[in-house]
Amino acid sequence: MDETPDGTLDLEALHAAHVLTQRARFDRALSACGYSGVIVYSGPLAPIFRDDQTYPFKAHAWFKAWVPLVDVPDCFLYYEPGRTPVLLFHQPADYWYKSAATPQAYWTPQVDLRPVADRAAARAALPGNLGTTAYIGALFRELAAWEVRTANPRDLLTRLDYDRAVKTSYELACLRAANRSAARGHRAAARAFASGASELEIELAFIRACGAREQELPYNPIVALNESGAVLHYQMLERTPPPALHSMLIDAGAEAAGYASDVTRTYSYADPDFASLIERFDEVQQTLCSGVHAGADWRDVHLSAHRLVAELLHESDITSCDAEEAVATGVSSVFLPHGIGHLLGLQVHDVGGLLRSPEGGEIPRPEGHPYLRLTRVLEEGFVVTMEPGIYFIDSLLAQARGDTRAARINWTRVDALRKFGGIRIEDDLAVTASGAENLTRDAFAVERE
Ligand code: GLY
Ligand code: MN
Ligand code: MN
Numbered sequence: 001m002d003e004t005p006d007g008t009l010d011l012e013a014l015h016a017a018h019v020l021t022q023r024a025r026f027d028r029a030l031s032a033c034g035y036s037g038v039i040v041y042s043g044p045l046a047p048i049f050r051d052d053q054t055y056p057f058k059a060h061a062w063f064k065a066w067v068p069l070v071d072v073p074d075c076f077l078y079y080e081p082g083r084t085p086v087l088l089f090h091q092p093a094d095y096w097y098k099s100a101a102t103p104q105a106y107w108t109p110q111v112d113l114r115p116v117a118d119r120a121a122a123r124a125a126l127p128g129n130l131g132t133t134a135y136i137g138a139l140f141r142e143l144a145a146w147e148v149r150t151a152n153p154r155d156l157l158t159r160l161d162y163d164r165a166v167k168t169s170y171e172l173a174c175l176r177a178a179n180r181s182a183a184r185g186h187r188a189a190a191r192a193f194a195s196g197a198s199e200l201e202i203e204l205a206f207i208r209a210c211g212a213r214e215q216e217l218p219y220n221p222i223v224a225l226n227e228s229g230a231v232l233h234y235q236m237l238e239r240t241p242p243p244a245l246h247s248m249l250i251d252a253g254a255e256a257a258g259y260a261s262d263v264t265r266t267y268s269y270a271d272p273d274f275a276s277l278i279e280r281f282d283e284v285q286q287t288l289c290s291g292v293h294a295g296a297d298w299r300d301v302h303l304s305a306h307r308l309v310a311e312l313l314h315e316s317d318i319t320s321c322d323a324e325e326a327v328a329t330g331v332s333s334v335f336l337p338h339g340i341g342h343l344l345g346l347q348v349h350d351v352g353g354l355l356r357s358p359e360g361g362e363i364p365r366p367e368g369h370p371y372l373r374l375t376r377v378l379e380e381g382f383v384v385t386m387e388p389g390i391y392f393i394d395s396l397l398a399q400a401r402g403d404t405r406a407a408r409i410n411w412t413r414v415d416a417l418r419k420f421g422g423i424r425i426e427d428d429l430a431v432t433a434s435g436a437e438n439l440t441r442d443a444f445a446v447e448r449e
Helices: 011-035 119-125 154-164 169-194 199-210 226-229 272-290 298-315 323-326 333-334 394-401 404-408 411-420 440-445
Strands: 037-041 074-080 086-090 112-116 132-134 222-224 247-251 264-268 355-357 359-364 383-386 390-391 423-426 429-432 435-439
Touching: 011 037, 011 154, 011 169, 011 298, 037 440, 086 119, 086 404, 112 119, 132 154, 132 169, 154 355, 154 359, 169 199, 169 247, 169 264, 169 383, 169 429, 169 440, 199 222, 199 247, 226 411, 247 323, 247 359, 247 423, 264 272, 272 298, 272 383, 272 411, 272 429, 298 323, 298 333, 298 390, 323 333, 333 390, 333 394, 333 404, 394 404, 394 411, 429 440
Parallel strands: 037 132, 086 112
Antiparallel strands: 037 074, 074 086, 222 247, 247 264, 355 359, 383 429, 390 423, 429 435
16 A cells, blocks of 8 residues: 555554444444354455356455455455454465465464465464354355355344444555555546546556556446446546547546445546536535535435535526525436445445444335435444436437427537536545545645646
8 A cells, every 4th residue: 555645654563543433343243143254355366157167356355355465365364352353364375376475464463374375274373163154255166165254244244244344553554655645647647538538548657657457446447438438437538539529537546455446537528618607517516525524424415515506507507497496396406417426445446335223124215216325314434425417318318308308408509518428526535524625626736747
């Protein structure tokens, strides 16, 4: 992971405190669910059907929650309350592939690290009787014979997922570093776009500036030129630029020590009207960021985003009704058909966003907003994205044109804007007692042009 610019971050101390928190959370959850310990798996190297190749490896989030070991399959972490976690580190004798070297890093003092050659050796290093042990991770053939009490028990995972929303200081440091890396990537991508590059070339510029390979990113970058910006998770990466360039929507994040950033920017190529719409939209996004604080109900944040975006739609002559009417009639959802943000951490869409309590239960989404991924009241330490958007999506516009919403939309204006696809601006926010730290804007400020 990157050090802070002044090099003062004491990662060893931060990680030690993080593991103490992790242990306390596991202690509580294991005791409440009646387990004596837990095995957490890093994940298997998955083979491609009838091939000797494998899919890119991604370590499981619950494993990364303990150790930032993102690229070694078939490792197991065994934790029993009151004892140092044991890391069974997969180190096969293999001359086809290079085995990972035994790590020595800021995080290794927190684990009892034992190299194991294979799953059989891992099993032998675990307690003989696993009848009161829980297992977390993907299932594999030999696991049946291990006779753990339960694999992936729902009650245990629910408690752990619930707690994971609150980040430790170590996790916040990782998320800051992931944002700095993404900011470098975004700067390079913007330069590539300005020089007329294709979607693929822009993506490669992003990856190169992050210093990562594609599988080390938290999600595949969304690089959408022109009308492709209307596809929310556009994935094509065209090899040639379109004949005329209008806009770029780039949603791309990086990872640091297994933690994700999730960042979107939108650019006009040369159209001043679209550029000023982006500028006004950026002000709206910043207003929304300034409303984030501990105690805020994310469902209210989402609904107020709809109202603010609807005001901008009206002001920009895209709709002809006021904001309240646009939200009440579903007109705002034609242009903003996704949730305003989500939890972020070890996964880009982090777990537990709808949980009512550590025991479970779901906090329902507001009616008419089925894609909201977070409905909880924010607490200090939550990290969320703030990602309003305005899109010109053919299928949603066609539906609106056929019903009562049609009269509330200025179709001439919409038709003129379709070639730009849409606007999304997305920052990552760490919630504090009185507001939020904008990890993304801070990162862009450090990673200047
Ligand atoms: N990059 C996916 C999202 O913004 O949620
Ligand atoms: Mn997001
Ligand atoms: Mn995103």
